[in-house]
Every structure is written in structure tokens, then in C-alpha cells.
Amino acid sequence: MNKKTVHPSMERVYKATKLETAELVKELNETPQTIYNWESRGISKSGAFKVSNKFKIDLGWILSGEGSPLMQPIQDSQVKTNTRRGGWVPVKSYSKMGFDGYYTEMGYMGNGGDGYVPSLTAGPNAYAVKGTGDSMYPAIRNGWYVVCDPDAEPTPTEFVEVQLKDGRRTIKEFIGIVGEVLHLLAVNGEKRTTFSMDEVDAIIAVSDIIPPSKHVHDYPIHPMQNIYED
Numbered sequence: 001m002n003k004k005t006v007h008p009s010m011e012r013v014y015k016a017t018k019l020e021t022a023e024l025v026k027e028l029n030e031t032p033q034t035i036y037n038w039e040s041r042g043i044s045k046s047g048a049f050k051v052s053n054k055f056k057i058d059l060g061w062i063l064s065g066e067g068s069p070l071m072q073p074i075q076d077s078q079v080k081t082n083t084r085r086g087g088w089v090p091v092k093s094y095s096k097m098g099f100d101g102y103y104t105e106m107g108y109m110g111n112g113g114d115g116y117v118p119s120l121t122a123g124p125n126a127y128a129v130k131g132t133g134d135s136m137y138p139a140i141r142n143g144w145y146v147v148c149d150p151d152a153e154p155t156p157t158e159f160v161e162v163q164l165k166d167g168r169r170t171i172k173e174f175i176g177i178v179g180e181v182l183h184l185l186a187v188n189g190e191k192r193t194t195f196s197m198d199e200v201d202a203i204i205a206v207s208d209i210i211p212p213s214k215h216v217h218d219y220p221i222h223p224m225q226n227i228y229e230d
Contacts, residue, residue, distance in 0.1 A: 005039070007038065007040060007043070009065075010038050010042070012061065012069065013043060013051055016057045016069045021039075028051065028054065049093070053150075053163065088117070089117050090115075090116055090128065091127070093130070114130065115215055115217040116219060117216075119207060121149075121207050122151075122152075123149050124151065126151070126207065127147075128147050129148060130143070131144050139159075139187045144211055145209070145211075147206065147207050147208035147210060148161045148205070148206055148207070149205050149207040152207055153205060156174055157174070157175075158173070159187065159206035160173075162200060162203055162204075163201040163204070164195070164199055165199055165200070171187060171206065173187060180196065
């Protein structure tokens with residue numbers, strides 16, 4: 001590989017993952033052409049988000065090179081001390097819901113790319129998804145925010161975000177995993193869905209559903225505990 005032709009963002013990805021191009025294609029379930037495009041032009045925001053989730057690498061570091069690539073040591077320290085639960089959660093993507101309830105991450109950078117929503121329970125790596133469309137009505141309404149928390153354990157009968165290896169994402173009720181088969185129920189309760197775990201990239205617990213009135217564009221300077229006061 002000629003390192004001079006590789007975009008700095010992809011140099012960081014290769015350095016952090018210690019993978020070659022062919023290995024990255026397989027791990028991310030992307031086409032070789034997509035990876036080559038990232039190498040020449042820079043990784044896309046949705047691609048960086050996928051790398052961040054897959055390998056636990058900091059999203060901002062992938063895109064800008066600033067900060068630290070490591071997410072896991074920070075997460076472990078914060079979870080052990082139990083002092084960083086709750087706070088302002090960055091909106092990292094928005095969902096364009098279809099009638100079948102699937103969506104694709106639409107490309108917000110995160111870390112305040114489309115503002116913040118409050119959560120009293122979310123962990124340090126939590127992010128929010130803005131829902132659009134009515135496929136999850138009435139549990140999740142058009143324009144509301146879903147807080148997804150990688151630090152939380154998915155719980156049966158509660159909502160989860162399921163990220164599939166083909167790039168689709170969906171929010172459903174988590175029933176359980178039986179014999180390497182993931183069982184889900186549509187948010188509106190109308191349809192049961194199953195996936196082989198070979199198709200699944202990640203199962204992320206949903207910790208909050210936030211109305212649009214709580215969304216802010218700039219990181220707030222006032223205490224978060226006041227946000228729910230009348």
C-alpha cells in the first residue's frame with residue numbers, strides 16, 4: 001500500500017484497526033470500491049460511524065485526528081466509578097423511516113453535529129437518533145429522539161437499535177436470542193421479526209425517548225437537571 005495516496009482519515013483507521021484493505025472490506029461488509037474511495041477522498045461520515053461502532057474507536061478522532069482513538073478505557077473507567085451516567089447526548093444521526101421500519105444512518109457527524117438531547121441515565125458513549133416518519137407511531141413519534149446506549153445491557157421487552165451488516169438499522173422491541181436467532185417485535189406491536197446473528201452487527205439498548213421540545217442546538221451551559229422542570 002502506498003501510504004502517500006491514502007487519506008489521513010483512512011490512515012488512522014488502518015493504524016487503529018491494524019487491518020489491511022481486504023480485511024476491512026470483510027469486517028465492514030463494504031465493497032472494495034467503497035474502501036478505495038475512502039482511501040482517496042477520506043472516509044464518509046456514515047463509514048466513520050460504522051468503524052467507530054465496530055471497533056470502539058472514537059468517531060471524532062477518525063474524522064479529525066484530534067483527541068484519542070481509544071473509547072473503551074474511558075468507558076470502563078466511567079462505568080466503574082458510576083459517576084458519568086446521564087448528561088447531554090449528541091444527536092449523531094437521523095432516521096428516514098420506511099413502512100417496514102428500517103432506516104439507514106443519514107450522515108450527521110455527531111459530537112453536537114445536530115445538537116443535543118438530555119438523558120438522566122445514558123452512559124458516556126450514548127448517542128441520539130432523530131426519528132422521521134410514522135412507522136413506529138405511537139410509541140415513537142415523528143421528530144422525536146431515541147437515545148441509544150452502548151454501555152447498557154439490552155433487556156427483553158424493551159426497545160433496542162439493531163444494526164445489520166448490510167447497513168440497515170431498525171428500532172424494535174427485544175424479545176431475545178434463541179439458538180443464534182435474534183427475535184424482535186415491531187415497536188407498534190404488529191409484526192414479529194427474526195434475524196440470524198450472522199446478519200447482526202450490533203444490538204444497542206434504547207435508554208430514552210425524548211420529545212423535540214427538549215432538543216438544543218448548542219451545548220447547554222445550564223445544569224441538565226433543570227431541563228425537566230416546568
